Amino acid sequence: MPSLPSPVLRALEGLGENSGRTVVVTGPPLSGKSRLLDEVRVRLTERHARVIQLKGSFRTRSVPFGALDGLREPTGPVPDVGGSTIEPGDIDSMGIAVPAIGSVPFLPDHVPSARGSRSGRGRGGRLLGQPVRPRSANEGDPEGFWNQLLPEFLGPEAHPVAILIDDATLFDPDSREFIVWLSRRARYRPFLVVMALDTSNPGYVPWEEAFLSRGDVDWVRKSEPLPDPREAHRLKAVWDDLPSVTQLVAGFVALLGGAVGEVVLSRVTRLGFPQLAEALLPATGVGLIKISEGKVTIPHLPWVSLTGDLVPENSRKEMHLEIANALSALSPEPRLARRIEVAHHYLAWFPGPMALRNLLEAAELSLQLLAFDEAEDLLREALECVGAVPPNEREALQSELRLLHARSLFFSGRLAEGENEFRDGVAGALPAGVPADTLGEWLEPLIVALRAIGPRPSLMTLLSELAERAHDARAVDVEVLLQAVLAEFHAERREFEQARQESHRAALLGRRLPEGHLQAVALLAAGLARIEGDPQEQEMAARFLRASRVTLGRDRRWELDFVAEDLEAHLWEVRGDVRKGRQIRERSLNALQRQKLLPIELSHRLAIVEGLLDEGVTKGVSDSLDRARTIEETLHLLPPSPALLRFWVIEGRFLAIEGSMEAARDRWLAVIDEPAGLSLPRLKAEALVRLTLLEYSRKRPEEAAVFSERLAEPATLAALPMSWQVLVPDLAGVASRSEHGGARLPPPETLTRRREGERRERARR
Secondary structure, rough: OOOOHHHHHHHHHHHHOOOOOOOEEEEEOOOOHHHHHHHHHHHHHHOOOEEEEEOOOOOOOOOOOOHHHHOOOOOEEEEOOOEEEEEOOOOOOOOOOOOOOOOOOOOOOOOOHHHHHHOOOOOOOOOOOEEEEOOOOOOOHHHHHHHHHHHHHOOOOOOOOEEEEEEEHHHHHHHHHHHHHOOOOOOHHHHHHHEEEEOOOOOOHHHHHHHHHOEEEEEEEEEOOOHHHHHHHHHHHHHOOOHHHHHHHHEEEEEEEEEEEEHHHHHHHHOOHHHHHHHHHHHHHOOOOEOOOEEOOOOOHHHHHHHHHHHHHHHHHHHHHHHHHHHHHHHOOHHHHHHHHHHHHHHHOOOOOOHHHHHHHHHHHHHHHHOHHHHHHHHHHOOOOOOHHHHHHHHHHHHHHHHHHHHHHHOOOOOOHHHHHHHHHHHOOOOOOHHHHHHHHHHHHHHHHHHHHHHOHHHHHHHHHHHHHHHHOOOOHHHHHHHHHHHHHHHHHHHHHHHHHHHHHHHHHHHHOOOOOOHHHHHHHHHHHHOOOHHHHHHHHHHHHHHOOOOHHHHHOOHHHHHHHHHHHHHHOOOOEEEEEHHHHHHHHHHHHHOHHHHHHHHHHHHHHHHHHHHOOOOHHHHHHHHHHHHHHHOOOOOOOOOHHHHHHHHHHHHHHOHHHHHHHHHHHHHOOOOOOOOOOOHHHHHHHHHHHHHHHHOOHHHHHHHHHOOOHHHHHOOHHHHHHHOOHHHHHHHHOOOOHHHOOOOOHHHHHHHHHHHHHHHOO
């Protein structure tokens, strides 16, 4: 069981994929928030990250930018407005520590401690006995600090950067706004912000308002403080004086979470209401239990877990069984929260078949509701129950669970763990004698997930390895699926020769199979490898895609049919008929939303938005981009996901057209600065073109020349469409009509005439 919550593990893994996050840990005092930050710091140190620690303070919460002391090391005495100097850490006459920030470009040259110091008077001014918070004439510049950090993410000495914040509820408003601004850039670099918020402090509310609606912020909510040994000693003295029946009822209340209705408690304890009231009376007399409006609670939160621990282990397990049976009887059609509760009670009783069945039901429902973190937890617990399954069924069941667990890990943003489960699931099923068609059925739902993840080098290596294993085991069904994904990955990386080889192998294998959906998958692989080819290859791709869609529709393989439809729309767009491609995509959106196939919906939406921007239409684009952003955050996509990198390019175009040039620049820089193994050549080259146009349009020829030089590299230039390649030498002239790099790049007139002729010839044929 992982020692860190899923959002934290996702954030740490994202740093290795050149993308960061913001994690907010909330809870009451003494709930373990600082302990979690300490463990995160240890993990970051192992990754050779630069860690910056900040801590809110009662003494500096009225000082502008006073909480940002740790962003830079102190550089010496801080000059006071009155001409004197203040040593870092000095305490002024009001008892406020002067932050040792020093003169840095992203903060005021001197941070006043009170209004009196700004006016040249003594530093002892107070208003009604309280420190006066000054209105600073200077403003902190988070963009300047961000620009100072950027070099740390690049080059051979590149490393992640993390800001860990304890007691963030004691931040002054200026410091809070500074951090919120920085957190908006975290997705585009290996930059992590982790903060602890005390929910008992009113300063928690502004942070909640700033972060709650943002999909790029993960929350870890701790509901109760950690047990205190002194509390345990005190409770034990109270507990020993209670009658055994009262101990039993109090134990049930604790195991039910510390708050339960009288009806449920009566059913679990098998006591009538008069008997229940009599049993509870001694506990209410000593303050252990409180009864109000039909609700039985343990009012002191730390006592909930401590009370459960006082019940002997054997008795506690049987009580969990009683609770699980009672809750199942009282909720014949339970909602997800109740299903999870029942499953955990069965698991606490015995990690066997009953727990396994309930955990699987809850996990499948969680996947349907797109609660991937919850599904991952449930499937991990289900794998712990496999040992109770009969040996002749164990290996096959374990392989199926691992593949299901891999899907939840992929969409939880924990890609390395997902790859390990994927390998173990397939590698374990092949020698276990699982039929090839059965294993193929287990793998099919993973096709959409693998397409969303994209051509990670480690994943491509894994797919090749597993395809060889499937070939050796003569599992043709499995090999065809793996070869199809490999072909698409090579096509995404513009490695068309390798893509054709992989698709040819898939087609040869498909001939050995009965007519059905797997032959259609082989045709899909052959078609997608030829979409970017010459007109003859594109015509061949169109025939392959039409044939595959007929077979997939007949066999009711809707997920694969939607994949084929996505490729078909892309083919029309490549051939120049953008309107036809858009019609196909718009027609599918409602069905994709009903079936919750978010990766394919994301592909459709991005293509629609790109077409609108090419036509110079911005109406409705913002809403579509918001939906796309929601999807990519729900799926927790990381580079080199084609959808994620494409989203950054397209969102940058919209921002540039709307006049937000720095935000557009952030997104395009994130695409071009991806490491070679994670970058996608076509998107990287497009981002370079648009960055060059942006800098030329902003009258910054020196910066444009830097990007233009990178663009002139043969491999980068070859990744561009032919119509863009001929424009590269004259990007300075194109810049004036490019809407800061956001508009469609018009092809030269000669190329337009040639394409029109090709279109007419195809129509004539």
